[in-house]
Amino acid sequence: MQRTLLTLILAMTLAAPALADSVKVENAWVRATAPGQKVAGGFMNLTADADMTLVGGSSPVSKTFELHFMKMENGVMEMRQVKEIALPKGKTVRLEPGDLHVMFIGLKGQIKPGQKVPLTLVVKEADGKEQKLAVEAEVRKAGGGMRH
Numbered sequence: 654m655q656r657t658l659l660t661l662i663l664a665m666t667l668a669a670p671a672l673a674d675s676v677k678v679e680n681a682w683v684r685a686t687a688p689g690q691k692v693a694g695g696f697m698n699l700t701a702d703a704d705m706t707l708v709g710g711s712s713p714v715s716k717t718f719e720l721h722f723m724k725m726e727n728g729v730m731e732m733r734q735v736k737e738i739a740l741p742k743g744k745t746v747r748l749e750p751g752d753l754h755v756m757f758i759g760l761k762g763q764i765k766p767g768q769k770v771p772l773t774l775v776v777k778e779a780d781g782k783e784q785k786l787a788v789e790a791e792v793r794k795a796g797g798g799m800r801h
């Protein structure tokens with residue numbers, strides 16, 4: 654009798670809808686690299702359904718993975734590392750060339766069009782709980798004269 658009840662409770666728990674906050678990732682892509690290039694930029698649109706923060710990530714294609722921001726300063730495009738990127742509830746945050754982006758540093762090989770780049774994003778919920786998001790980014794050819 655008790656075992657039946659326990660099984661039932663367990664089944665109900667497993668069937669409960671996921672209440673966790675989540676982030677929708679769209680249009681994820683990585684800029685193709687030239688042979689020998691050691692860094693690559695990654696871009697995507699992120700929409701969280703609750704206030705969350707992107708705090709980092711990783712990818713098997715590079716030694717390190719950083720969050721970056723590009724800014725025009727005295728006529729020069731400067732790139733800075735940022736510790737986190739806020740993802741306000743319901744707002745689509747665009748990581749795009751010349752602005753916020755993720756950066757693959759210490760590439761283990763050339764990134765070519767047609768490849769898929771797997772990466773894991775780490776996002777933090779408002780209560781501090783961390784989530785990992787698996788993302789597959791497509792590789793697109795470089796356009797324009799920017800470094801990444």
Ligand SMILES: [Cu+2]
Binds near residue numbers: 721732756801
């Ligand atoms: Cu960068």
